[in-house]
Amino acid sequence: MCAGAAIALAIGLGASVGPAAAQKPDRPWSEDVLYFVLLDRFADGDPDNNMDVDLKNPGGFQGGDIDGLIGRLDDLADLGITAIWMNPVMLNIPGSVNSGRDFEHFAHHGYWAEDFSRMDPRFGTEEDLKRLVDEAHKRGIKILLDIVYNHAGYGSAYTRLPNARDILRMEERGTCGPEGDDIIGCVAGLPDFKTEKPEVARWLIEKQIPLAKEAGVDGYRLDTVKHVLPEFWELHRKIIDERLGDDFFLLAEYFGADLNVVDPFFEKGVWDAALDFTFKGETESWVLGRGRTIAYSRYLQKRHKVRPGYIMAHYLSSHDVPMALAEVGGDVAKFRLMAALQMASLGLPQIYYGEEVARPGHDWPENRTPMPWGKMDILPGKGMERDESLRDFYKRIIAARKANPAFAHGDYKELSTEGDLLVFQRAHADSGNTVIVAANRGDKDATATVALPAAWSGKTVTDAITGKAVGKAGAELALTVPGLTAQYLVAN
Ligand SMILES: [Ca+2]
Ligand SMILES: [Ca+2]
Known part of the structure; x- marks a missing residue:
């Protein structure tokens, strides 16, 4: 390492000292x-x-x-x-x-x-x-x-470089690839980098x-x-x-x-x-x-x-x-x-x-x-x-x-798809977290009876969106989902 490089390094290190x-x-x-x-x-x-x-x-x-x-x-x-x-x-x-x-x-x-x-x-x-x-x-x-x-912007400074032809396809020079060619065409007429x-x-x-x-x-x-x-x-x-x-x-x-x-x-x-x-x-x-x-x-x-x-x-x-x-x-x-x-x-x-x-x-x-x-x-x-x-x-x-890690990591299991009501389960084995999602696209109440995870047994089922309890968990749960609403059901 030459002396100059050592000085530059020292200055560099000095500059990095300060609020982290x-x-x-x-x-x-x-x-x-x-x-x-x-x-x-x-x-x-x-x-x-x-x-x-x-x-x-x-x-x-x-x-x-x-x-x-x-x-x-x-x-x-x-x-x-x-x-x-x-x-x-x-x-x-x-x-x-x-x-x-x-x-x-x-x-x-x-x-x-x-x-x-x-x-x-x-x-x-x-x-x-x-x-x-x-x-x-x-x-x-x-x-x-x-x-x-x-691409660059329309008429960008890059189109005026001495080597512009070597780096860009341009409409104004007639060098764009065929229209519709994903790679060498000029998207929206923009200068296309090679x-x-x-x-x-x-x-x-x-x-x-x-x-x-x-x-x-x-x-x-x-x-x-x-x-x-x-x-x-x-x-x-x-x-x-x-x-x-x-x-x-x-x-x-x-x-x-x-x-x-x-x-x-x-x-x-x-x-x-x-x-x-x-x-x-x-x-x-x-x-x-x-x-x-x-x-x-x-x-x-x-x-x-x-x-x-x-x-x-x-x-x-x-x-x-x-x-x-x-x-x-x-x-x-x-x-x-x-x-x-x-x-x-x-x-x-x-x-x-x-x-x-x-x-x-x-x-x-x-x-x-x-x-x-x-x-x-x-x-x-x-x-x-x-x-x-x-x-x-x-x-x-x-x-x-x-x-609820089940949303980011859980698998998907369909529970009910009757009419306008969709009910599915997201379950994440590593965290043991499960969420049951119910969504009703209709404008009237929709009902379904769905099987619950065994681990929920005896717990209170809550809608994680509203924070309200919707029932006690048994082997199954009868759900009523008002029109145009969704529920995220969790057990606690
Ligand atoms: Ca401003
Ligand atoms: Ca291109």
């Missing part, structure tokens, strides 16, 4: 509840970083930032969530593109990178990101960075590591993974393991995928989890009375075929699909039923910001309305109505999920 960063939460991801935030629409903590803000433009910037999210961490901890995924925070392209609608579309969502090595000042600084991670960790909350390797070239792959991966490493984030949510060759993901895992540690969590967005589609990737271990694109549609359909209860039950059971150690993250709404509450006609009772089924199902439940307070909106751009803050003096959603009783319901179902 909060411990990373070591809870397994299978036990987490994930909350997805579009920063721009959540909370504006710092008006000084606002640029191009136009509260009237659904495709424009509305001022939300990391500082605003930090200010709401206590709320989120109170809700019970244990992990946050926020949209990409790298510098995005300036200005707007034509939305094809009657508004201009700015990069408010963060998916149109201008430069991967810098933070977008509209979202905050590197210090803000570090502070977010530390403050979240203090509350036992993990943070996921959203990472895009497939990720099949190892040198481009390494550059893209390395470029985004320093921010993650400095801030100490817990993992990545990986955007548009199906538009990048599988070999890229093998190299990616190898580099991430080396640079960020083999416990660094990777959640993939393979658009439209069910577990059969992502299983070959799980088999190779390149990701830890993938978004489940089936749960929303199947659950909405069942709650809306479409299809037989037994078919929905078999669907829920099939989700348990996920490869052990890997996770499907199931959601009801996101920035790319219509809001679930609107999909069920704005009927909050139906939406509660869906939320109860989500929180009772295997996987990593993902809540889209504001769903828990009945945020209004339907399809793009209305699926990215501001977080409603009611009377709180927080922009951009100040004055927007909040459904506090729905939030309270979410608190109770999340608390029940966390209190």
Whole structure:
């Protein structure tokens, strides 16, 4: 080692002395509840970083930032969530593109990178990101960075590099692959990185590591993974393991995928989890009375075929699909039923910001309305109505999920699928925890008599959502489930 290196090392060590960063939460991801935030629409903590803000433009910037999210961490901890995924925070392209609608579309969502090595000042600084991670960790909350390797933003600085042709396929140069080609086509006309070239792959991966490493984030949510060759993901895992540690969590967005589609990737271990694109549609359909209860039950059971150690993250709404509450006609009772089924199902439940307070909106751009803050003096959603009783319901179902390991780890056993009433059991042998879930999609009371676990004998059966006793456990229990409600039955 030369003298210079020794000095640099000494300075490096000196710099690390100071207030210790909060411990990373070591809870397994299978036990987490994930909350997805579009920063721009959540909370504006710092008006000084606002640029191009136009509260009237659904495709424009509305001022939300990391500082605003930090200010709401206590709320989120109170809700019970244990992990946050926020949209990409790298510098995005300036200005707007034509939305094809009657508004201009700015990069408010963060998916149109201008430069991967810098933070977008509209979202905050590197210090803000570090502070977010530390403050979240203090509350036992993990943070996921959203990472895009497939494409850059429209007209991004990368398209003007002298070697742009070597690293990108571009519409303006006529170098995009055939439309509809998942890998070499240009998704939505965006400049497509030649990720099949190892040198481009390494550059893209390395470029985004320093921010993650400095801030100490817990993992990545990986955007548009199906538009990048599988070999890229093998190299990616190898580099991430080396640079960020083999416990660094990777959640993939393979658009439209069910577990059969992502299983070959799980088999190779390149990701830890993938978004489940089936749960929303199947659950909405069942709650809306479409299809037989037994078919929905078999669907829920099939989700348990996920490869052990890997996770499907199931959601009801996101920035790319219509809001679930609107999909069920704005009927909050139906939406509660869906939320109860989500929180009772295997996987990593993902809540889209504001769903828990009945945020209004339907399809793009209305699926990215501001977080409603009611009377709180927080922009951009100040004055927007909040459904506090729905939030309270979410608190109770999340608390029940966390209190009962059977929800995160238990197997699935169908108990009754008569008519509109679904009753299933989740049982976890290691902890001895069992929950019986009853959900009634009809609007009238539904009844069923179900066999109870032998271990429940003589105990009081309680609904873990309401905390109310529903009966004494014998060999069987006669259940009455009011219309459009769910029960989480536990024994105590
Ligand atoms: Ca701001
Ligand atoms: Ca591609």
